Amino acid sequence: ILNMDFAYGANLDLEPLEPGAPRRQYGTALLSRYPIQSSQNTLLPTLGGEQRGLLEAEIAVRGARLRVMGTHLQHDNAEERTLQARAIAERIDAIDEPVVLLGDLNAQAADAELAPLMMRLDDAAALAGSGAPTYPAEAPDRRIDYVLFGRCLRVKTSFVSPTLASDHLPVSATLILPRRSGGRHAADCPQKALARAHAPLYRRERLRVTLAQLFAERPLVVDVEEVFEVESVERPRAAPPEHRGEFAPVLGY
DSSP: OOOOOEEEEEEEEEOOOTTSSSOOOEEEEEEEEEEEEEEEEEEEOOOSOOOOOOEEEEEETTEEEEEEEEEEOOOOOOOHHHHHHHHHHHHHHHHSSOOOEEEEOOOOTGGGGHHHHHHEEEEHHHHHTTTOOOSSSSSOBBOOOEEEEEETEEEEEEEEEEOOSSSSSOEEEEEEEHHHHHHHGGGOOOOOOOOOOSSSOOEEEEEOOEEEETTTEEEEEEEEEEOOOOOOOOOOOOOOOOGGGGGOOOOOO
């Protein structure tokens, strides 16, 4: 119906109530307008609470690779969230390509349990100046839903949509993914964007890819809207003035 690739990971996988009926599952899904090359779901540590997971998908965006993760951390136990955040951080450290983490993290950005993630990734809403609260939807007073991103990526826009379709408000962000001629290895970029400088030489390509994380009917959407590819040094070109603002240095935290 949506004409999108998808990946699904079951965190709860129970026997059917009746013979021959489908298994009873609950988990996380990722949707992409661009091809999903591979996916995997990792069960996160638990202290007796509901089983949570980390769903990963490797997505091909016009020759560039992007690793998108979706998760939903424990809602009522900070110690359990800490263990889960550390497990995700370890996984991020093992990945070479640019990373986007989408999640209902059930904690605010300054909470101690999220430190392993915030030390490695940038917060799209915070950098875009749009850190509106996301929960509860009827009268939101805290921000616990995130689009976080790592090496090579930059944020262009981020916003929260007012809707009562769920108990959380949906989060959307537009990210910029640079790509050098002949490909770019993630080692060329820091994992966390500390004072990124603008790219002096590039060619602009237009593309759109939408990635939605679906859990409990709460979508978080990321548009990777533009890929900037560095031109050869033999043919230098100044960046068009109307796009210079997209590459203004930003400071992480």
